[in-house]
Amino acid sequence: xxxxxxxxxxxxxxxxxxxxxxxxxxxxxxxxxxxxxxxxxxxxxxxxxxxxxxxxxxxxxxxxxxxxxxxxxxxxxxxxxxxxxxxxxxxxxxxxxxxxxxxxxxxxxxxxxxxxxxxxxxxxxxxxxxxxxxxxxxx
Numbered sequence: 001x002x003x004x005x006x007x008x009x010x011x012x013x014x015x016x017x018x019x020x021x022x023x024x025x026x027x028x029x030x031x032x033x034x035x036x037x038x039x040x041x042x043x044x045x046x047x048x049x050x051x052x053x054x055x056x057x058x059x060x061x062x063x064x065x066x067x068x069x070x071x072x073x074x075x076x077x078x079x080x081x082x083x084x085x086x087x088x089x090x091x092x093x094x095x096x097x098x099x100x101x102x103x104x105x106x107x108x109x110x111x112x113x114x115x116x117x118x119x120x121x122x123x124x125x126x127x128x129x130x131x132x133x134x135x136x137x138x139x
Contacts, residue, residue: 082134089135104136 097103109132116124116131133139 082131085131086134089132093136104139 093103096105112132113125113128116128118124120127
């Protein structure tokens with residue numbers, strides 16, 4: 001799994017007609033936004049909780065299926081990138097040690113953790129620590 005993959009930033013975002021931040025739970029939207037959107041849609045669809053024809057359920061099922069397919073595509077790209085990054089990171093470590101350097105460069109790890117924190121908040125810290133561990137092994 002050493003082959004590099006070219007990831008266009010668009011691979012990580014759904015087409016505009018497939019998802020909006022509020023509806024997809026993507027950054028910028030919230031569960032509350034998605035719930036509010038669903039409630040508004042329910043209210044405009046009629047007072048009945050169960051549709052009398054299968055159209056509304058079929059549309060929702062198709063929409064969910066399409067969104068899940070996109071999630072699977074993104075997950076597969078993330079897995080490939082994770083494995084590639086871990087391989088490269090391990091090679092950096094081997095070269096650094098072979099040239100007389102230390103096993104870890106804490107200032108570099110701190111840069112990575114800070115970058116993830118800035119972009120993703122508290123969850124970014126946890127993600128960065130997992131990614132770093134994948135490349136260098138446990139401390």
